[in-house]
Structures are given as C-alpha cells and as structure tokens.
Amino acid sequence: xxxxxxxxxARPAERVAAEQVAxxxxxxxxxxxxxxxxxxxxxxxxxxxxxxxxxxxxxDGASLRALRGRLGLDAGYLSRMAKSLEAQGMVRVSVHPxxxxxxxxxxxxAGRVELQEQNRRADALTADLLTGLDEAxxxxxxxxxxxxxxxxxxAGITVEHVEGAAPxxxxxxxxxxxxxxxxxxxxxxxxxxxxxxxxxARGAFFVAYEEGRAVGCGGLRTLEPGVGELKHxxxxxxxxxxxxxxxxxxxxxxxxxxxxxxVLRLDTNAELTEARxxxxxxxxxxxxxxxNHTYADHWFEKRLSPPGR
Numbered sequence: 001x002x003x004x005x006x007x008x009x010a011r012p013a014e015r016v017a018a019e020q021v022a023x024x025x026x027x028x029x030x031x032x033x034x035x036x037x038x039x040x041x042x043x044x045x046x047x048x049x050x051x052x053x054x055x056x057x058x059x060d061g062a063s064l065r066a067l068r069g070r071l072g073l074d075a076g077y078l079s080r081m082a083k084s085l086e087a088q089g090m091v092r093v094s095v096h097p098x099x100x101x102x103x104x105x106x107x108x109x110a111g112r113v114e115l116q117e118q119n120r121r122a123d124a125l126t127a128d129l130l131t132g133l134d135e136a137x138x139x140x141x142x143x144x145x146x147x148x149x150x151x152x153x154x155a156g157i158t159v160e161h162v163e164g165a166a167p168x169x170x171x172x173x174x175x176x177x178x179x180x181x182x183x184x185x186x187x188x189x190x191x192x193x194x195x196x197x198x199x200x201a202r203g204a205f206f207v208a209y210e211e212g213r214a215v216g217c218g219g220l221r222t223l224e225p226g227v228g229e230l231k232h233x234x235x236x237x238x239x240x241x242x243x244x245x246x247x248x249x250x251x252x253x254x255x256x257x258x259x260x261x262x263v264l265r266l267d268t269n270a271e272l273t274e275a276r277x278x279x280x281x282x283x284x285x286x287x288x289x290x291x292n293h294t295y296a297d298h299w300f301e302k303r304l305s306p307p308g309r
Contacts, residue, residue, distance in 0.1 A: 028230070036124065043121040045114070047088070054081050055090060055115055061106035063096065069212050090114055116189040154242045157210045159251050163196035164205045164219065172207060172217035180295070184271045187295060193231040197221040203228070204255040208235070208244055215239040218248040220255055221262075228261035245275075249282055257304050264304060267296035276300075 029244050030181050038044055044047040056068055080104050082127040085091045090111035096102035107115060130138050162289040173192050208216035216239060219231040230252055235244050256264055266284070268275050276298055278280035280286075284300035291299075 008085045018103070030139065034129070035184040035293050036104055043120070043125065045117060045118060046086075051064050051081050051085055055085060055107070055111060056104055057117065058091060058107055058111075059169055061104060064093075064103045064105060067105070072211065077086075107229070125188065125264060135188070150174070150242055150273050153239075154244060154247070157239070157242070157244060157247070159206050159208045159216075159247060162205055162207050163249075164193070164198040164203070166205075166207070168207045169198075169205050169208075172214050172234060175236065176217070179234070180269070184269060184295070189298060191293075191295065193219050193221060198231065200277070201259075204252070204259075206248060206251045208239070208248060212237060216248055218252050220252045222259070222261065225267065226261055227263045227265065230264055230266040233266075245278055246282060249278075253302075253304060262304050265290055265299065265301045267291060267293050267299045269295050270297035 008171065032038060037049045040048050041090060047055075049239050054067070054071070057071060064078060064082060067073070068202055069073055072079070079107050082091065086105075087278060088094050089108055091105050091107055093103060093105050096104050130141070136294060175191065177187055177192055182253075186227075197203055198221050203219060203221035205219045206217065216235040218233040221229050221237045223229045230249075233248055233252070235242075235248070253264065264281065264284075265287070267289075268279070280299050282302070284302040287299050287301045289296070289299050290301075
C-alpha cells in the first residue's frame, strides 16, 4: 500500500513547552495594548483596527476574494466590514466588469484622504515608540522583529503531499524550469520529472503553501530498490531565506524512509551554489556521477536512518 502523509502527520510531532506558549501570549497582549489595537478608535480615528487594516489592504482597489485570502478572514465578517466602510463613504463596492462573480472594492476620494492620515498617524506612533531607545537598541529591536516575522511566516507555511500531476505541482515545476532557464539557459519542460515518477508507489511529491499560494515543491522518485532520488526542490523567490527548503527536504527524506529507501541521491548544476551549500549542511556528501542528466555538474548522496530512529 502506498504510504500517505497529511501536512501535519508528515512532520514529526513536537511538544511545545508551556513556557513558550505563555511567553508568546504575553508578548501579544503587551504589544496589542501598546499600539492601541484594543481601542475602538484605532490611531484616534473613528474606526477599530479591523476596519483600519482593511482600508489599508484595499489600497488602490482589490477584490473581496483576494482580500479574504490575504487577511484570512471569514467571508461574512469581511463583507460586513466592507459595508461599514462603504456606509462611512470610505469605499465603493461594485461588480467586476469582466466577472460578475467578483465583488470589487476601491477607496473613494475621502477614503484615500483617510488612509493617508492613517499612515501618518501610524508612522508617528511608531516613531514615538522607538524614541525611548538609542540607535543600537533600535537596530536590535528591528532585527529581532525581522527574525520574528521570518519564523512566523515559516510556521504558517504548510507542506502537502500531492499527486505529481496535480495543477499546483505542475505550476511549481513550470516556475522552477523558467528560473533555471533564466539562470543558465537551455532547461526545458521536457527535462522535468514525469508525474508518474513522483506518484503512487514510485515516489512522492510535496507542495508548500503560504496563505493558499503554492510557494515551493520537491519530488522523490525510486531509482532502484533501496535507492531514491530527489528532484526539483524549489522555493519561490518570495519565500526564500525562511528555512522552507530544509523543511521540504525533511518531508522528502521521511517519505523516502517510509518507502524503505535507505539512500537518497541528487544532482545539481554548478550555478546553483546555494543549493549545494544547503545539501552539504543537511548531510549530503558529493559522489561521482551516477547518471547522465544534461545539466548536472555535481552529484550528492545521503544515507537515511530507519524510520523511528
């Protein structure tokens, strides 16, 4: 029977310490109070944070569908906030001219003025918060916030086991092929692994999602009994430097071990220096060529621990 893995079961279960949960919640309570997020008149304007944030996200105009996906809001709640802003004269809600299923929302002239004032007040509040720190402390704080944002983004990304022919799988591979073509030329869709090779008993394919958008992928295929090969581990440029490639690698290695594969191999191009560095850090060692892939310059191998170890 083919091994299957859900986004959650594919990751090793780790117990989060109660102290970490408490610290995280304590910070949230402090920060939301400190910036006035609990005030019905956020930034001294005549609306709560939810409506203020929605006005910001609408920008020059957007569909309610896009806003719902971007903000992770319930459709009914989003609709009520949009209607409230419309009643206040801040936005206009209409039907998309080319698709009557899409409801569009755009700021009115009054809404643009309101947003400009909102941004001015938010900048002033932030500057006031940072005034109590010296330059070195401000640099430390902003670096810490960048780290927090990176890790929170990574925590919010899910990795799903999909069929090799799934639309998101093929879309990721097409983006992967386009990037390689731009970097060293010549790479075409015909060089991509076939859907059947990374599906069913022969292999596995994983797609990473951030807020519903596919932002990474990786495939595994069986070369011979006990030996598997990693194919096309790729992360969208917008989601790089988060640690996502290593997470995908972990999913692929666990899928290989579950299939009884105790050796993993891969090849890569000389131009992909960052990929080679990651593989080395993750325990892969360079070996002689084991295939004749046109664009391969380096070959790697790693021996896997049996499942449960």
